[in-house]
Amino acid sequence: MDLPVKFRTLRIQKDISVYKLSKDTDISQNYIRKIEKGESQPSVLVLEKLLARLGTTLAEFFNDSENVLYPTAYERELVEAVRLLEEEKALAVLHIAKLMVK
Numbered sequence: 410m411d412l413p414v415k416f417r418t419l420r421i422q423k424d425i426s427v428y429k430l431s432k433d434t435d436i437s438q439n440y441i442r443k444i445e446k447g448e449s450q451p452s453v454l455v456l457e458k459l460l461a462r463l464g465t466t467l468a469e470f471f472n473d474s475e476n477v478l479y480p481t482a483y484e485r486e487l488v489e490a491v492r493l494l495e496e497e498k499a500l501a502v503l504h505i506a507k508l509m510v511k
Contacts, residue, residue, distance in 0.1 A: 413447040423463050433462050
């Protein structure tokens with residue numbers, strides 16, 4: 410896995426500029442560019458901070474499976490809310506969601 414390419418691809422997929430990512434994370438634009446060019450290896454804490462802004466976790470980022478989905482902040486919030494429900498209510502939410510997309 411090529412961290413610089415994967416990181417840059419994720420940032421572009423999320424439609425977040427280096428400038429915006431820098432402002433939102435207090436990590437310099439130059440450092441982010443160096444990460445994307447493979448000129449610098451970020452610490453786990455820095456990478457975790459950048460990935461959190463991009464809406465993913467370290468585990469999701471380093472998962473090499475091609476079936477990985479990177480949830481948006483909204484999708485993550487929805488999943489977290491459903492996890493708090495009793496199973497019967499969670500199944501009802503799933504059923505309603507499936508009906509809505511038909």
